[in-house]
Amino acid sequence: MADARTRYGAADVRYVAAYQPDTAPPRLQMTLAIADTVWRPADRERITVLDIGCGRGVTACLLAAANPHWDVIGLDLQPVHIAEAREIAAEAGLDNARFIEADLAELDEESSARLLPEVDVVICYGVWTWVPDAVREGIVRLLRSRVKAGGLVFMGYNALPGFADCIPLQRLLEEAVRGMPGTDTERGAAALAAIEALRAAGARHLPREEVLDYILSRGRSAPAYMVHEWLTSFWRPLFHADLARDLERARLDYGGCARPARSLPDLNLTETRLHAVAAAPPGLARETVLDVFLTRRFRTDIFVRGRRPGGREMLPGIRMALDVAPEAAKIHIPTEVGEASLPPHQAEALLTALAAGPRSLGELAALPALEGLTPLDLAVLLLEGDVASPLWRDVDVGAEARARAARCNATLLRRLAPEAAAASAPLGAVVPALGTAIPASPSELAAIVALQAGVPAETAALIEALVSPRDGPEARSRMAEGIARLLEKRLPAWRRIGLV
Numbered sequence: 001m002a003d004a005r006t007r008y009g010a011a012d013v014r015y016v017a018a019y020q021p022d023t024a025p026p027r028l029q030m031t032l033a034i035a036d037t038v039w040r041p042a043d044r045e046r047i048t049v050l051d052i053g054c055g056r057g058v059t060a061c062l063l064a065a066a067n068p069h070w071d072v073i074g075l076d077l078q079p080v081h082i083a084e085a086r087e088i089a090a091e092a093g094l095d096n097a098r099f100i101e102a103d104l105a106e107l108d109e110e111s112s113a114r115l116l117p118e119v120d121v122v123i124c125y126g127v128w129t130w131v132p133d134a135v136r137e138g139i140v141r142l143l144r145s146r147v148k149a150g151g152l153v154f155m156g157y158n159a160l161p162g163f164a165d166c167i168p169l170q171r172l173l174e175e176a177v178r179g180m181p182g183t184d185t186e187r188g189a190a191a192l193a194a195i196e197a198l199r200a201a202g203a204r205h206l207p208r209e210e211v212l213d214y215i216l217s218r219g220r221s222a223p224a225y226m227v228h229e230w231l232t233s234f235w236r237p238l239f240h241a242d243l244a245r246d247l248e249r250a251r252l253d254y255g256g257c258a259r260p261a262r263s264l265p266d267l268n269l270t271e272t273r274l275h276a277v278a279a280a281p282p283g284l285a286r287e288t289v290l291d292v293f294l295t296r297r298f299r300t301d302i303f304v305r306g307r308r309p310g311g312r313e314m315l316p317g318i319r320m321a322l323d324v325a326p327e328a329a330k331i332h333i334p335t336e337v338g339e340a341s342l343p344p345h346q347a348e349a350l351l352t353a354l355a356a357g358p359r360s361l362g363e364l365a366a367l368p369a370l371e372g373l374t375p376l377d378l379a380v381l382l383l384e385g386d387v388a389s390p391l392w393r394d395v396d397v398g399a400e401a402r403a404r405a406a407r408c409n410a411t412l413l414r415r416l417a418p419e420a421a422a423a424s425a426p427l428g429a430v431v432p433a434l435g436t437a438i439p440a441s442p443s444e445l446a447a448i449v450a451l452q453a454g455v456p457a458e459t460a461a462l463i464e465a466l467v468s469p470r471d472g473p474e475a476r477s478r479m480a481e482g483i484a485r486l487l488e489k490r491l492p493a494w495r496r497i498g499l500v
Helices: 025-034 058-066 079-091 109-115 133-146 164-176 184-200 209-221 223-230 240-248 271-278 286-293 311-317 344-355 361-365 375-384 399-423 442-452 459-466 473-496
Strands: 048-052 071-076 097-101 119-125 147-160 253-257 298-304 319-322 332-335 338-341 388-390 427-431 436-440
Touching: 025 119, 025 147, 025 253, 025 298, 025 311, 025 375, 025 388, 025 436, 048 058, 048 133, 058 071, 058 079, 058 097, 058 399, 058 427, 058 436, 071 079, 079 097, 079 399, 109 133, 119 133, 133 147, 133 240, 147 240, 164 184, 164 209, 164 223, 184 209, 184 223, 209 223, 240 286, 240 298, 271 286, 311 361, 311 375, 319 344, 319 361, 319 473, 332 375, 338 375, 344 361, 361 375, 375 388, 399 427, 399 442, 427 442, 436 442, 442 459, 442 473, 459 473
Parallel strands: 048 071, 048 119, 071 097, 119 147
Antiparallel strands: 147 298, 253 298, 319 388, 332 338, 427 436
16 A cells, blocks of 8 residues: 555545435435335344445444444545544444455455455445546455345445536646645645635636535535545546446446435426436436436435345335424425425324324325325435434334443544534434434534433533533523524434434
């Protein structure tokens, strides 16, 4: 690995610590079922997960904490990432999480087999777009060698044509500071200043205003994100068809998207556009044609080693648990053609049923008030509306599992909360019943950790537990308002899923 720093972009820069909920295997199973793809692990309590480019180990640690009998492995080039991830896992008491420093460009199939067991699920979030061809080839070799028959591979990447508007931007950002000395913050600030000057002068080929504003704001708040995301010559968005062609060499088939509301044609396309997709020449890959019509800048694709149809037959048996208090839930999802939602009487019936406890999609679809809605309809509305999550196991997991989850939550809060708050990066709170974690901001995680430590679920008690001596009356007032809203919106759901 002597030449790793010259072969990779930003190879010596610590990345932002963040949780990626789309990659959780329970969610992947449900989203594959929505896409009519079967994934049914032989033993859901004993799964091997590999996180390629695990960064500082947040997602891997959360999955390991939620599933004591899973084997969760994080792989990363940067020794500083691996060292920190190992420390976090040790502090959290996670004996089923391990982290390995490796340069994928140097791994062949035989060395991959010596280094790793066969795996059920591979997470490759935000890697493919940002690495050179030698690393992409290494990933394909590893997948060909290590993914079990029937196993999954999650690929998150900047996709064309949706990301085409950022190709000039990335080139400008990277070249503006190429060879410039200084810290990451200084180089990132100089790159942002160059783009701001070009925009002020009326540059024509920059992304539209809302996209550019987000990129600039994110870069200012998280310099490490800025360096990793933009300041590398290896940055290349790609078409889905090109990725699928590469992964065919690892015997992987496209199974579906982890964000189905953005991908279902019937939900997003007009009749005219549906006909256009159906009439496209056979030489055009279907996903490429769909991407011409859909807003999919960052694709979240799931590939399967041996795709089997019939996943929608599994939907009636999937149990769902509310993510929010019923009175705070809004059952609607944005689509390319408007908002998909339920009439008030159906929304009320659905939420009332879920408020009584977890229910299967089959049970919900059988409710008289929900006549005409299928388990598929309900799956998309509940999951993509952030109203409910699929249960992986029964809510009553026992005191040992709850204590394990609480220890991990407290460790992440202690180690990462200040940095995550400054970078607006999401963390997570372990929920064993879900087999994963729920997304949580640092302030939400602080409240959860306090509740798990025995602080009463009351605004005044939580303020006393969380307030800093440096906080004045105004800060305490803002905290009180935030805690009151949080308890009103989330506490009932947290109790139903056994989080607190």
